[in-house]
Amino acid sequence: MGQFTTRTVVAIGIGAALYGILGLWGFSIAPNTYIKPAIALLVIFGALFGPVTGLLVGLIGHTLTDAIAGFGIWWGWVISSGITGLFSGFIIYKKSFSIKEGKFTKPHFGLLIATSVTGILLGLIFAGLFDIFIMGEPADKIFIQVGGAILANLLVLFVIALPALIAIAKVNKRSTNLKVEQ
Amino acid sequence: MNTGTFYINRDTFFHRMNSAVKLIFFLVWSAIAFLFLDIRVFSVMLFVGIAVFVIAKIPLTKIKRLVLFVIGFNFLNSFIILLITPAYGNELAGSTHTLVSFSYWTITLETLFYLLTLSLKYMTLLPVTIMFIYTTHPSQFASSLNNIGVPYKIAYSVNIALRYIPEIKNEFNMIKQAQEAKGAAFKKGEASLKQIAENYTKVSLSLVSSSLKRIDTVSNAMDLRGFGRSKKRTWFFSTPLKAADYLFFIFTILLLGTAIFLKLSMMNGFWHPFLS
Amino acid sequence: MLPMISIKEFTFQYKNLAEPTLKNISLQIFPGEKVLIAGRSGSGKSTLAHCLNGLIPFSYEGTSTGTLFVHGKDPRAGIFDMSSSIGTILQDQNAQFVGLTVGEDVAFAAENKATPVPEMKKQVQEALLQVEMESFIDRSPHELSGGQKQRVSLAGILATDTPILLFDEPLANLDPLSCEKAVQLINDIHKQTKKTIVIVEHRMEDILKLGIDKLILLSEGKVLFSGSPEEALKKGLLPKAGLREPLYLEALKETSYKIDDNTKLYPLEQLDPALLHAHLLSWLSEQTSSIIEKSNKEAILQVKDVSFTYNHERQALSNIFLTVYKKEILALMGNNGAGKSTLSHVICGYLRPQNGSILLNGECINHLSIAKRGRHIGYVLQNANHMITEKILIDEVSCKLRQSGLPEDQVAEAASIALKISGLYGLRNWPIDSLSYGQKKRAAIASILVLKPDILILDEPTAGQDFSHYREFMDFIHLLRQKGMTIVLITHDIQLALEYSDRAALFHNGSILAVEETAKLFSMPDLFHQANLTKSSLYHLAESASIPADSFIKKYLQSKRKEPQNEYRYLLYQS
C-alpha cells in the first residue's frame, strides 16, 4: 500500500472505465464464448503500471461491464480478468524493462508472453473451476467453453495486445531527442 | 441528477439504505446462491427477489429487458449442456428416467430437473444485483466501499471509473465519427471485414492513448489538491448509519448464518425428488 | 517585504529534450501582487508554472539548477507540502474536475485533509456562494458548460485557503462575457483575500482588464521583460514576444497616434480624451468610404427548422434556420453552451435532429451517412485529439488518401502541401503525442484539407494558438476561400470574426438571434450583449474619444482588410 501513488489510483480508475466500456464489445465464436478484444487492455495496463493495477483494472472493469450490460455480475469471470491483469503486470519487476522509455527488447518480449499467457490460462481455469464447483455447471461443458476462451484470449494477446505494446514503446522511443527537420 | 450511469433517482427503502449495508446484503445474497444447488432455496429467494424489485421501484421496462435476456441465456446454456453432457443430471441424482432417446443421445427427467435448478440459480442472482446497481448513488458507492474496510485509494479508483465512463463513451463515439467523416468504413458492406476490424482497432487504440494521457493530467490535478497526503480521508457524500441500517445489517447476518446452518445440516448437494 | 516567490538563476531541462526549456530565470513576486506570465506558445510558461507548484520534478522528470522559493519552501522538496501554499487551476478543465458532482469536486481538497463532514459541507456552501454556483451543487461535469466548470474550479481552490493562486490559461475557451466575469471574479477574490495571483494567459485584451501589477514576458525560456504592463505596452514589447497588443492600442498605432514619453497608454482611461477626439476625427475624415461589392449569392448549405435535444431532456437547438453561401466565411458566435458545436454535429450527421432538414446544394441530406456528408463537408472538431488516430504526423495526413486508392506519389505530394500550408512540414516525422496543443489542431486541419472538402467547418481554430501562428493560419483560411472553399468559423474571438468573416450568426442558448454582415452586427450592442459577447476595446476607444463607435469600427476594419500575404500561396495554385 506504501507505494500506491496517485498515478496508480487514476490508472486503475481510468483503466477500469475503459475496460468496462470496451468489454461490452465482442464477437461470438461459439455459444457463450466470445473473442473479447478488451482483454488486450489488461495486458497493456499490466505492462505499463504493474500487477496491482492490472489486477484491479480487471476486477473493477469487469464488474462494471457486467453492471452496464445489466445482467448481473459473474464473479468467476470477474476474478478471471483480475488474474490475467495481475500476471501480465509482473514484467515490470524486470528493471531494464520500461514501455514509457521505449525499453522493450526481445527477452522482455518473451518474458511478457510467458507471464501474460500464464495469466490467461490461470484466469480462465479459475473461471472454469468456479463455474463447476460454485455454480454447479457440468465439467465437460465448462471444459469446452474454457478451451474456446483460452484460444480466443491468446488470439487477442498476439494480434492486438502485443503489437499495441510494441507500437507504444516504439513511439515513446522516438519521442526522445526530437529535432525539427528541413 | 444524471451521471450517465445506471442510478435511477427514487425514494424507496433501498435508496435510503446505507450503501455499505446494501453492499454487504448484496454480497451475502450472492454467496447464499453460490452455496446451494437446491430448487427449494432458489424458489424462496426468487420470491423474495421479486419483492425486492417491487420495493425498489425498478421500472418495468428495465425488468422486462433483463428477464428476456436471462430467459434467453438460460435456454441457450441449457441447450448446450443438453447437447454436450446429456447424462449430467443422472450422475448427480444417481437415477435415470429416460424421456426421449435417439440412439446414444437421451434426454432424462433428471437432467431436465437439473437444468431447471441451474436456471433458477442464475435467476436468483439477478434481482438483488439489479436493485443494487439501480438504487446506489455512484457518489455514495466509493465512500461505502471505504466504510466496509476497502482502502480509500482503491475506493477512489472506483469513483474515478464511474466519473470517466460517460466521458470515455462520448469520446469513443466522437473519434469514430470523425473517422467516418474522413471516409473510414465501420459498417458491414462498406469495406472488407479486415478493413473494418482495422478501423475499429485504430479508434480503440486512439481512445487508449488519449486515456493514457488523461491519466497523467488527472493525477497531476489530484496531486495538486493534496490527494493521498494523509492516512485517512473523509467523504462529502457519506451517509451515517441509521437504526434501520443496523437492523437490516443484523438481518443480513442472520440470513447468512441460517444459510450456512442449512447447508451444513441438511441441504448439502443437488436436491431432487427422484428415487435412486 | 519578503518576496512570496523568489527565483534566482534557475534553469530547467526536461529529461527527454536536448536543451533546457527554462534558461537562467531570475524574478521576484511579492505578496498580494497580480502577475501575468505571457509569451509565445512553447516559450516555457506552463513549465515555469509547474516549477512553482511542484509538478516539476514530481510528475515531469528533468534536471534543474539555481534557487527557487515559494512561500518559503522549495517546491522541489515535495508536492504535498506545496498544496497548502499554492492552489493551481490547470488549463484542462475536464482533468481538473475530479468529482462526480460539483459538490464533491469543490470538497476534494478538504476530503483529502480528512476534514469532518459538517465543516466540509459548510466550506463548500460558502465557496459555491462566492462563485454564484450554489444551485449547481448536484450537477455532474458533463451537464456544465465550459464557463461553469471554470467557476467550479475556482470554488475548489477558494475552499482551500492557500496564499498563492496560480492559473494556467484560465480564459481559453470562454465566451467573451464569461471571460469578463471570470476576470471580475478573480479581481473580487483578490480584493477580499489579498492573495498573490499568478496567471498564464494568451488573451491579452481580456486579461489586462484585471489590472495587472507585473508583467513577465518569456521568450524561448528566457525572461524578456519583467515590469509594469504599461512600460511593456509603450515599448511595444508584446509583438516581440509573439503576442497581440490590445485592439485599441493596435488601432492607435495604425492610425499613427503620437506616442511620446509622457503618454499614458494603460489602462485605456488614461488616454487624453481631447487629444483622442481630435486625432480620430481627422483620421476618419481621411478615409474614403469604399462600398463592399455584393456578389450574387448562391446558397450551398441550408439548415431548415432544425431542433435537437440531448437525452430527451436538454434542448440544445430549437428551430434553427441558417443559410451558408458559396465562398463566404461565416462566423458562428455565441455564449458557451449555445449550441454551436451541436449544430455542426447535426450538419455533419454525428447527431440526428429531432426535426428539420439540412440541404446541401438544394438537396436534402438528412438520410445521408456521416461518410457521404464527409465528402463535401470537412469538420475540424473542437478537441483535435478526437480527430487523430495515427501515431506519426505524416501518416495521419496521408492515411485516408492512401486508403482511397490514390497512387503513392500523389499521396505524398498532397500530404506535403497540406503540411507546408499548416506550417508543420518540419515536424512531419514526429510522433503526434509530442506536438503542442496548437500544433495538434493544425495537424487535424491538415488531415481534413487533403480531402478537399467544399465546405470547411472549423470549431475554435485559434484557441490556444499564439498570435504569429494565428495570423499565418487565418491568412491561409482566407486564401482557401478565394480558391472557392466555403468556410464556417466557430469562434469566441471577436477580433478574429471582425477581421476575417463576411457574415456572423449570433447564437444564444439554442437559437439564432441574428445573422448579419459582421461589421454591421457590431453596431448592435444590445444583441451583442445578449449573445454573451462584449464590446471590444475599439468600442471603448471610440467612446472615450466621443466619436460614433460603429462608423469608426467599420472604417477601421475596412482599412485593415488587406490582401493577406502568405508564403504558401503559390502552393495553392499548383494543386
Ligand SMILES: Nc1ncnc2c1ncn2[C@@H]1O[C@H](COP(=O)(O)OP(=O)(O)OP(=O)(O)O)[C@@H](O)[C@H]1O
Ligand atoms: N512533459 C514534457 N516533456 C518534454 N518536453 C516538454 C514537456 N512539456 C513541455 N515540453 C517542451 O517545453 C517547451 C515549453 O513548453 P510549455 O508547455 O512550457 O510552453 P507554454 O509556453 O506553456 O506554451 P503554450 O502557450 O502552448 O501552453 C516546449 O518546447 C515543449 O515541447
Ligand SMILES: Nc1ncnc2c1ncn2[C@@H]1O[C@H](COP(=O)(O)OP(=O)(O)OP(=O)(O)O)[C@@H](O)[C@H]1O
Ligand atoms: N453529449 C451531451 N450530452 C448532453 N448534453 C450535452 C452534450 N453535449 C452538449 N450538451 C449540452 O448542449 C448544449 C450545447 O452545447 P454545445 O457544445 O453545442 O455548445 P457550444 O455553443 O459549442 O459551446 P462552447 O462555446 O462552450 O463550445 C450545452 O448546454 C451542453 O451542456
Ligand SMILES: [Mg+2]
Ligand atoms: Mg502552456
Ligand SMILES: [Mg+2]
Ligand atoms: Mg463548442
